[in-house]
Amino acid sequence: MKLINKSILTAVITLSTASVYYAQQVQDTATAKSKDIEEVILRGVTDIAKDRKTPVAVSTIKAAQIIERLGNQELPEILNTTPSVYATKSGGGFGDGGITMRGFESRNIAIMVNGMPVNDMEGGTVYFSNWTGLSDVTSTLQVQRGLGSSKLAIASVGGTINFLTRSADMKRGGVIRLGVGNNDYLKTSFAYNTGKSENGWSTSFLMSRQAGGTYIENTDYESYAYYFALGWEPNKKHNFQFTLTSAPQWHDQRTYAPTIANYIKFNPDQDGTPYRQYNSDFGYYTDATGRKVALANRANYYAKPVMMLNWDWTMSEKSKLSTVLYMSNGRGGGVGDLGKVGGKSITSFYDNMGHFNYDAIFAANQGVNVGTAAPGSTLIRRASINSHNWYGILANFQHKINDNWNFSIGTDDRYYYGYHYQVISDLYGASGYKEGGNANVNPYVVNKIYDYKKLSWNPFGGKTAPLNEQVGYSNDGEVLWYSAFGQIEYSKNNLSAFLQGSVSNQSYQRIDNFVKDGSTLKGQTVHTKTGFKDLFGYNIKGGANYNIDSHHNVFANIGYYSKQPFMNSVYPNNQQLLNSNLTNEKIFSAEVGYGFRSPKLNANVNLYRTEWKDRWLRRGGMQFEVADPTAPNGVGIITGYSEISGVTQVHMGIEVDAVYKPFAFLDIDGMFSLGDYKYKGNANGTNFDDNNNPLGTTSTLYLDGVKVGGSSSNSIPQFTASLGATIKPVKDLNIYGTWRYVGELYSSIDATTFSKIENQAKGTLKLPDYNLFDLGISYKIRLKDTSKYFTIGANVYNLFDTTYISDGATNNHVKTLGDFNNNQQQYDAYINNPDNFYKGIDRTNRVYFGFGRTWTANLSFNF
CATH class of the missing domain: 2.170.130.10 (TonB-dependent receptor, plug domain)
Known part of the structure; x- marks a missing residue:
């Protein structure tokens, strides 16, 4: 470190x-x-x-x-x-x-x-x-x-x-806001609260829109948000609150982390520095007017309205029942490529600036007779739908036994049905796409296109595409969840304590519409519907806090979870076969803490340890070698993910946080956290491509003693710190700044790397430490009526435009002499060439660079 x-x-x-x-x-x-x-x-x-x-x-x-x-x-x-x-x-x-x-x-x-x-x-x-x-x-x-x-x-x-x-019965008033920023960021919003009427009614609502792009190439987006709350308190015993909120949006993405070498190679300035904005998930095509038009291969679109009805019933001075009915019907999915043309995947069509050459893809697709070609012989853009209907009830009964004891019991019950299938989002110039993976229908050609930028505002519709317009796969997930919980609390003088426990049954069923009912898979008869698999889980936890005096307090908590695995662990390999090694994940955690409170200084210290056994995880954003006769060496590269089981992790650390207010016009705050997160024992992995097709490769992952890394392309730091200050030189003027440090940052675990035992000693790749500074200012302009005022503000993030790696996807360590079969000449040529390294790590690593300097400014009016 x-x-x-x-x-x-x-x-x-x-x-x-x-x-x-x-x-x-x-x-x-x-x-x-x-x-x-x-x-x-x-x-x-x-x-x-x-x-x-x-x-x-x-x-x-x-x-x-x-x-x-x-x-x-x-x-x-x-x-x-x-x-x-x-x-x-x-x-x-x-x-x-x-x-x-x-x-x-x-x-x-x-x-x-x-x-x-x-x-x-x-x-x-x-x-x-x-x-x-x-x-x-x-x-x-x-x-x-x-x-x-x-x-x-x-x-x-x-x-x-x-x-x-916010609840509906907030005080009467409203606010209008306008925000602008880098890359054409524009946000507008309007909100208003009616306050509570004499007969107990109240309303609150908000509408907003934002659009623009992010710091990254071709990441345009458009997003809306709405919120509505209606409250009614007919008397002191009953309070009803209804809320509805959603944020329908579409946005172009960068989901694949490029190599550091490519960030540098495709920098338009060709100055040897990384082009942090580089995005390898889009390209250009020439339209009918001869104009070059950007086209995204990766995008996301979704609308997830959530409706809740809360009822608080004060039954007596000692008893209260709180109930929530809720519904969440999500509609949307993610966009990516599907198929090949001329035996080539989309990664064979990069131009000399690292973007897709869609003119070449269109031309190749137009040369295919889809009717006579084999299934999957055109290269298209698909939308992977991930919609769902989710309904639930949550109830909690609380009773005060006496001045010192109270208890609560309740239930959390849910029903969930998820729709997972693919439709065509862009044919890339092809006349259609032939689907051959549906065992219930002969190979069929699909040419219906679904535009991901046309937002769906309907939270009640079912599947949006009939079966003969679905490609790639079509499977549904059905989940039943029943649970009960209870808690008892004690509080007297300076001591407070609780003991809590819960039990739950999660029942999973997988429905594969492309599977022929009664067919045989791996010697077993499988069906379109698997039937429900019940999994029982529980947890118990307790803790106590003791206030030593008006300044000092100490606390401790401890708990154990028997956690059911996720659905894709119950039915692994994206198939209709039940996992024969299914087991609950076991989590044991303990923590102690200390707090200090005074008029000028507040501080906390926490020590914790968590052990997680039998963990299952999915590692995405990976590259795999597959046989490809069209490749120069007969080996091609595709992207996909690995399902990893049998993982044990041990996380422990210390956290310190405090705020100091030496003067009325100055607040100083900061934090410090240091962790030690390691894998314990080895694990097993199975590999798939991005369209859920098994690659037929499995491996042992040698992880024992290795530092914990994230899944997908997310990294995990084990050392963070920050220090900030807010200055109020005059009334209603705030000037604030923050310094933040990230260290001991470890890349995502790479299933391919750790399938080789010799890489265990090298461990998870440690990324370079970095420091960031943010700065902001806000000022209120009050009108004669003090309830009305304007606020103007601005923020600059990454003030000094620091170049840093925020996340890593691979574990390519600096090579040793042994990696060159002890060929000293080859090793010297590698190690002495600065073009092979970036801040001490190998440039072949795939990473995400953090954003450079960005900014926003805003104006609001409260009334």
Whole structure:
């Protein structure tokens, strides 16, 4: 590890902070309550951690900070000054950002909206492009690292992120906002709250639109957001809140991480530096007027409306029942290529600037007689549909036994049906595409095109394409989820404690519409419907907090999860066969913490350890060698993923955060987190292409003792720090800046690399450390009526335009003499050539560079 300047590190430890304590936050005391949170959210089923009472590591961000500082960044990036959190833009497309917490990725972090889980029920994933509207309607964002305080049967291995939206009964008023920024970023929004009427009715709504591009080449997007809340409180015993929100969008993407060598090779300036904007997932074609037009091969489009009806019933002074009915019907998918033309995949058609030569693809496709050609003989762009219908009920009964004891019991029940199939998004000049993989229909030609830029606003429609217009694959996933939970709490004087447990049954069924019912696969009879497979899981956790005095408190928590695996582990290899080695994942976690509170300084220290056994994961964004007679050496390269099972990980670390307010006009905040995340034992992997076709290759992954890396192209840091300050030289003027350091950053694990035992000693590739600085300013212009005011602001991200690698996809270490079969001459030629390296790592590594300097400016009017 490279050491940071000792004086800086000392300052970080002394003045460190999590997001929980920012300039807008009121200083907590021993008797402080979370009223600022509870007064503006839907409270019934949300588990809000309270300072100096709930024994978990927690950070809280208010709406003012999100509005002031987020700008055109990815939504998770607002959490980057929180200990053990690492959020990046990943490939750089709108909403494509990723997040890790304590070394665990988003599929193993519980993402919630008003206490309702929103992680995908088949694979646990969360696509933040579906939730961009939350930045406009979130009143409070709470992050609980580790086990968290949620009573639900959710496996918050890394932690819990809960977006708490505004309730309908906020005070009367509205706001109009306008934002502009780099790459034609433009955002407009309007919101209004009616306040509560005399007979208990209230309404809140918001509408917004943003469009433009990101820092990366050809990543245009268009996104809308709407939010509507209707509240009714007929009396003191009943409170009803209905909410509807969605953020329909389309955006062009960069999903494949280029090599460092290609970033440099395809720099238009040819100055030997990386062209950070480079995107290898698009190209150009010549239209009828002779004009060159950009065309994306990778894109995403989605609309995910969520409707919730909350009912809080105060049954008596001691009892309360909170119930939520919800529905989430998502529609959309992702765009990529399918098929070959002349035996060539799309990667055979790059031009001399590293983009696709669509004129050549169009010409090759036009030369194919689709009717007589073999299936898959044209190269097209497909849209992989990933739609779903999701319904649920969440109920929580709370009862106060006496002044010291209370308990709660409840249930979380869900039904989910997912639609997964492919349709044609662009024929790339072909007359059609012949599908031959549907065992229930003879090979058929499809030429119907679905435009991904035409957003679907209908949350109730079923499949949008008949079977004879589907290509590639067509399978559905059906999930039934039943769970019960209970919690007992004790609080007296300076001691508070809880014990919580939950049980759940997850039932999975896979339906493959391309499989012939009663056919034989690997010697077994398979059916279009597999039938449901029930998986039982449970968790138990407990903790206690003790307030030593008005300044000091200590806490501890411990928990064990038996977590059901995701659906693609239950039915691996994308086939109708049940996993014969199916087992629950086991997670054991323990944590201790210390807090200090005073009028000028707040500080926290946490120590944690989590062990995760029998983990299953999918590693995407990989390259595989396959037989290709058209290639010069008979070997071709395709992209795909690997399913990896039997993984054990051990994560432990320390977190420090604090805020210091030496003067009324100055807040200083910072944080420091250091982790040690390693794999324990070896694992097994099976490989597939991007269209879910098994490649017939399996391997043992030699991971024992190797540092933990992410899946796909996300990296995991094990050392982060930040230091920030907010200055208020005059009333209503805020000037703020943040320094952030990322170190011990490890690339994604590469299943291909670690299938060779000799690479185990080399370990996961460590990427270069980096420092970033952000700067912002905001000023309120108050009118004579003080309830009305304008706010102007601006933010500059990566102020010094630092070039850095945010994520890595491969583990290509600097070669040794042994890699050249001890040929000294070849090794010397390699090691002495600076063109083979970038900041000490091999240029053949595939990475994502972080964005250069970007900016936003905004103007708003509150009334």
